[in-house]
Amino acid sequence: MANPLVSNKCLFLISLFSMSLFLDHYIITCIIASEDQYPQSQESDRVIKLPGQPPSPPISQFSGHINVDPGTRRALFYWFFEAQSESSKMPLLLWLNGGPGCSSVGYGAAVELGPLRVDKNGVGLHFNKYAWNKEANLLFVESPVGVGFSYTNTSSDLTKVLDDGFVAEDTYNFLVNWLQRFPQFQTHDFFIAGESYAGHYVPQLAELVHDRNRDRTKYPMINLKGFIVGNPETDDYYDSKGLLEYAWSHAVISDQLYDKAKTVCDFKSFNWSNECNSAIDQVFEKYAEIDIYNIYAPSCLINSKSSLSHSSWPPDSVNNHGLRRSRAFGGYDPCFSTYIEEYFNRADVQASIHANKGRNSSTKWMVCSNYIHGTYNFTVFSLLSTYTKLIKGGLKIWIYSGDTDGRVPVIGSRYWIESLSLPLKSPWHSWYHNRQVGGRIVEYEGITFVTVRGAGHLVPLNKPSEALSLIHSFLTAQPLPIHT
Known part of the structure; x- marks a missing residue:
């Protein structure tokens, strides 16, 4: 370039x-x-060097705000890393975290798949040798407005209209406007990725791009090729059924509680009964003793007031079904959210990434916003029809699942994928990584499903090398190894 x-x-x-x-x-x-x-519009967003950034290798990175409405009242914050080599040829990959209310900067970029990870003391950074910008130009965005450094000057955006449709529209507008600022990527193959509640965000954004690409008189062409989502919330019935069965099958809850929940809960019902809510509360009480997002990992013992402290369990907000939504995530270091918040609340860090433009600089940056989570309107309970539509549209679609995640467990994902009744292309079999079983894979006509052995909710954090192999296979169409 x-x-x-x-x-x-x-x-x-x-x-x-x-x-x-x-x-x-x-x-x-x-x-x-x-x-x-570089055009000045891009150069003004260039990050020269972050506080504590290692001197090598060199990293080409940009960050700032992109307006997403016709005026200037609402903007999303992004952090972009060019591919480590041949960026002019590599695809563009957009990463979204879920929550709703959790930051793609705080999770995806800073502790999972970005090239710079925050150190355990929250002071500096270290290079991530398993960063996904080895395989793509990597774009993170904090969505929806109100999350992280993204902002709105209209309070009703956060209290009345914040739902899946609003988020998809804002993210689409972000993408269109970002590509105008970085036009050299307009013709690149474009993919979307994410995890957890981004199981809603990602396919809904893909659907919006897919539909608007068909009307070139009104909308610009975005070269969407497909999407990949990890441990994705997708269908409330199957996700809830899977959560309960996983808790029982992995010895988290007793036979008696499992039998009771099966008896009193109708997960297909729009409103759960009081008896069902009580039973599921008891399931979460048992999960509060461990890390639900990585059931074999240690819990954080730091006495912290972080927005993700495990002492806040169970969460204080529920959706219309009574199923509690995720706020915290597990990992090798379950206290990482504390370090992330320490780092991104530093004035010198915020200045280096141009983070305080247009927002109240006195507002604390949080890995996850409890406020956004509490005001979010849960109006979409199944994405199965969206998958059916996008499969017919010819998009490349992969689902992956860390198999030690209790929050959006592998069981539920298997249930909803099987419910699509797709023709089997390649039966369930193991794939290998460094001469060990990396997980299992099954291919249907339209969807590939991959498990990652020993990973929790945040696969790129728990199993970074395996995750890099996974995204390489997805983007390049080179199959995952099936032999040692």
């Missing part, structure tokens, strides 16, 4: 002074000259 004349000049200088003590000076000069070839 750099000006070729500048690049040639750099090569000439490096060759000419290859034996000189001043080589480093010329290399630095060339890098700066190359970066100056």
Whole structure:
């Protein structure tokens, strides 16, 4: 993407002074000259260096706000990393976290699949050798408005209209406007990825892009090729049934509680009975003793007031069915949310990523917003018809599932995928990673389902090497290894 004349000049200088003590000076000069070839609209968003960022390897990154309404009252915050090599040829991958109310910067970028991870002390950063920008140009966005550094100047956006449709429309407008700011990526293959409640966000955004691509007189073409979602909330009936059965089959709850919940709960009902709510409350009380998002991982013992402290269990808000929605996530270090909040609430960090434009700088940045979660309107209870539509539309669709997640367990995902009654393409079999079973995979006509052995809710955090192999296979169509 750099000006070729500048690049040639750099090569000439490096060759000419290859034996000189001043080589480093010329290399630095060339890098700066190359970066100056970016349009000013992009260059103003460039992140020069984050506090605590390691000196190598070099990372090309941008961040800032993109307006998502006709005025300037609402904007989403993004963090973008160019691919580590051949960025002009690599696909563009948009990552979304769920919640609703959890930050894609705080989770996806800073602890899961971004190239820079926050250290355990919350002071600095270290390079993630399993970052997904090895495979794609990587774009994170904090959505919906009110999450992280994204903002709205209209209070009713957060109290009256915040639902799946509103989020999809805002994210679509973000994408259109971001591609106008970064036009060099407009023709790249485009994929969407996410986890948890982004099991709603991702296919709904894909549907909106798919539909609007068919009307080129009103909307720009976005080169959408497909999407991949991990441990995704998809269908309330199957997800709820799976949650209960997983808790019993993994010795979290007793036979008596399991039998009682099966008797009093009709998960197909729009409103759960008081008896069912009471039984499911008891299930969550048992899960509160461990980490529901990674049932074999240790719980966080830090006495913290973080928005994700496990001491807040059970959460204080429920959806219309009474099923409690996720706020916290598990991982190798279950206290990571504390470190993330410490880092992104630093004034020097916020200044370096241009984070306080248009928002109240005194507002604390949180990994997950309890307020957004509490005001969100849960109006969509199944995405199965969306999947059927997008499969017919020819999109590439993968579902993956960490098999130690109790919150959106593998059982529920298997149930809803099987309910689509798709023709079987390749039967259930193991795939391998570093000569060990990485998980299992089954391919249907239209959907590929992959499990990741030993991973919880945040697969790229729990099993980073396996997750990188997974996204490589998805993006390149190279099959996952099936032999040691």
